[in-house]
Amino acid sequence: MLRKISEQELIDGLRMRKSASIDYLxxxxxxxxxxxxxxxxxxxxxAQDIFQDSLVVMFxxxxxxxxxxxCSLKTYFVSIGKNLWLQRLDYKxxxxxxxxxxxxxxxxxxxxxxxxxxxxxxxxxRLLYKNMLLLPFDCRRLLxxxxxxVPFKEIARLMKYKDDVYVKTxxxxxxxxxxxxxxxxxxxxxxxxx
Amino acid sequence: xxETEITSxxxxxxxxxxxxxxxxIIFEDRMKTSPLLRSEVHVDAALNxxxxxxxxxxxxxxxxxxxxxxRNKGSxxxxxxxxxxxxxxxxxxxxxxxxxxxxxxxxxAERSISPAPVCxxxxxxxxxxxxxxxxxxxxxxxxxxxxxxxxxxxxIVGYAxxxxxxxxxxxxxxATIPSGGALVFNWESMRTPLVVELEIxxxxxxxxxxxxxxxxxxxxxxxxxxxxxxYYWKILANDDLAMMGKFLIMTLKTEND
Numbered sequence: 001m002l003r004k005i006s007e008q009e010l011i012d013g014l015r016m017r018k019s020a021s022i023d024y025l026x027x028x029x030x031x032x033x034x035x036x037x038x039x040x041x042x043x044x045x046x047a048q049d050i051f052q053d054s055l056v057v058m059f060x061x062x063x064x065x066x067x068x069x070x071c072s073l074k075t076y077f078v079s080i081g082k083n084l085w086l087q088r089l090d091y092k093x094x095x096x097x098x099x100x101x102x103x104x105x106x107x108x109x110x111x112x113x114x115x116x117x118x119x120x121x122x123x124x125x126r127l128l129y130k131n132m133l134l135l136p137f138d139c140r141r142l143l144x145x146x147x148x149x150v151p152f153k154e155i156a157r158l159m160k161y162k163d164d165v166y167v168k169t170x171x172x173x174x175x176x177x178x179x180x181x182x183x184x185x186x187x188x189x190x191x192x193x194x
Numbered sequence: 195x196x197e198t199e200i201t202s203x204x205x206x207x208x209x210x211x212x213x214x215x216x217x218x219i220i221f222e223d224r225m226k227t228s229p230l231l232r233s234e235v236h237v238d239a240a241l242n243x244x245x246x247x248x249x250x251x252x253x254x255x256x257x258x259x260x261x262x263x264x265r266n267k268g269s270x271x272x273x274x275x276x277x278x279x280x281x282x283x284x285x286x287x288x289x290x291x292x293x294x295x296x297x298x299x300x301x302x303a304e305r306s307i308s309p310a311p312v313c314x315x316x317x318x319x320x321x322x323x324x325x326x327x328x329x330x331x332x333x334x335x336x337x338x339x340x341x342x343x344x345x346x347x348x349x350i351v352g353y354a355x356x357x358x359x360x361x362x363x364x365x366x367x368x369a370t371i372p373s374g375g376a377l378v379f380n381w382e383s384m385r386t387p388l389v390v391e392l393e394i395x396x397x398x399x400x401x402x403x404x405x406x407x408x409x410x411x412x413x414x415x416x417x418x419x420x421x422x423x424x425y426y427w428k429i430l431a432n433d434d435l436a437m438m439g440k441f442l443i444m445t446l447k448t449e450n451d
Contacts, residue, residue, distance in 0.1 A: 017252050019259065026260035041341070041422055041444075052257050059253050089444070124240045129254045147245045172203045179205075179237050188237075 007073045015062050025055065029074065033081040040085060050088070053122045054081040087119045127188055131181040139174035146171055200224055205231075205238050340423025341442075344397050347426050351440050359384055360431035365439065371417050373445040380412045381429060381436070391430040397423060417443055 005013070005024050013021025033054065034047035042050075057080050061067050069076060132140060138159065145155045152164035161167050182188050200221060207213050208221050225232050244251065352367030364380045371377055379392060392413055394403040402420065407413055415427075422443050429436045 017249060017256065019256050022253070022256040023260045023263065026257065026264065030264075048261065052254070055257055056250065056253065059250070063249075121240070124237075125244060125250070125254075128237075128241055128244050129251075129258075133258070143245060144251075147248045147251055149248070172206050175206060175238065175241060176202045178241060179234055182237050182241075183233060 007069075010073060011062055011069075014059060017059075022055070025077070026051070029077050032074070032078050036078070036082055037085055041089065042085065046085075046088070049126055050081050050085050052126060053084050056122060056125065057084070084119070084122070091119055123187070127182050127185055128178070131178055131185060134181060135174065135178060138170075139177060142167070142170055142174055143178075200231075205235055208235065209239050209242055340397060340421060342397055343424060343440075344399055344426070347395075347399070347438065347440070351426070351438055359388055360390065360429070360436045362429050362437040365441070367437075367439040369439065369441040371441050371443050373422060373443055374418045375443075377415045377417060377427070377441055378412060379415065379427070379429065383411060383431075388431055391428075391433075393428040393430070395426045395428070397425065399426075 005021070010021055010024065014025070030047070030051050033051045034044070037047040037050055038044075054077055058077055132143065135143070142155060142159065145158065150158070152167040156162065156164050156167045159167075161170065204213065204217065204221055208218065213221060225235065361382045361384065362379070363382060365377055369377060381390065383390075390407045390413075392403075392405050392407065392415065393401055394415065395401050402425070403415070405413065420443055422445050424440060424442055426438060426440045428438050
């Protein structure tokens with residue numbers, strides 16, 4: 001039987017990015033997000049996206065020294081998810097119809113001063129990460145090492161490249177490949193000026 | 195003077211602040227006239243922010259791993275269920291084929307396809323040539339697919355034909371309706387008598403409502419009973435299409451659900 005983790009353990013674990021905490025959150029909270037999203041015109045993939053975005057938002061808030069929970073962590077997480085889903089529906093609707101809509105505003109719409117991040121930046125993060133997973137192995141590895149601030153000379157040694165100049169050239173190539181993948185992803189068209 | 199060629203590493207160097215002053219001026223001039231370049235610079239800047247946030251990337255990676263663990267557990271069960279289904283089908287199919295009389299149609303015999311039913315939401319029925327079908331079964335269709343536009347209809351949405359019989363004055367070709375709201379159609383008849391027909395179709399092209407209006411120049415269509423989704427409307431005058439439009443029904447629930 002799996003041990004139930006306390007909220008403070010969860011928060012501390014998430015702050016330290018522990019796999020066990022993230023696994024627990026996925027196991028316990030994802031069904032709630034999925035239920036809400038599917039109840040409101042979404043599908044399984046939408047639910048996965050909203051869960052990921054909610055966790056990204058919660059992680060960014062938990063890292064702040066000023067973070068203070070006034071409700072249960074579950075309630076907080078689910079409210080982030082609900083707001084994000086509302087934003088997504090709102091954005092997609094505007095994109096489809098490019099019109100001010102006449103539907104009545106819900107009584108408790110998301111608030112601009114909520115702790116929910118910018119919708120577009122969350123979507124972009126998701127697009128970038130999704131397409132990063134589709135890169136060839138050496139590009140993924142190089143970008144991971146670059147992200148960890150490993151010096152170019154060390155990356156050259158680890159990946160058996162010629163020298164650090166070659167690593168820099170490869171980095172440009174891999175980033176360009178990722179940019180082109182993102183730009184040809186249909187989900188990215190909402191960000192493009194094309 | 196030969197135009198300076200901008201290579202793709204300029205995008206990285208621009209966002210990293212590594213272009214020289216003259217290169218930066220050339221690059222920014224080029225961005226002013228190229229939406230594609232501006233988009234790529236925007237994507238690269240977002241990529242740089244992500245690559246500079248190793249903690250966030252770590253969290254994303256761990257979410258992906260957690261998702262994979264769940265999927266693997268689910269897929270083991272799915273494989274067992276699939277294997278059991280195949281065995282049952284093989285037993286059932288074999289038994290049926292062995293016992294089937296010659297000349298009798300089997301369960302896989304081709305059926306004739308019925309014409310699409312005409313449904314009347316107000317009466318909660320769909321009527322086709324074989325009888326009445328209850329509309330309730332249709333509501334079980336997954337809501338996400340209800341919003342997919344129908345490619346055959348999209349090009350003619352908002353297109354008013356050259357019919358001289360009638361002019362539609364409302365609603366707008368693209369409208370939005372709160373769930374349970376009404377869509378009001380108004381038109382001006384150029385000739386009398388005129389039989390106006392209003393048809394409402396869902397995003398699969400299935401007629402969900404139709405009414406003939408012999409008198410008057412307006413009709414209020416109540417959307418109660420229609421599931422959320424994308425719908426198309428047609429106004430016909432004496433069987434000629436006058437105009438086609440679409441509307442969206444969407445329910446936005448509050449925090450209390």
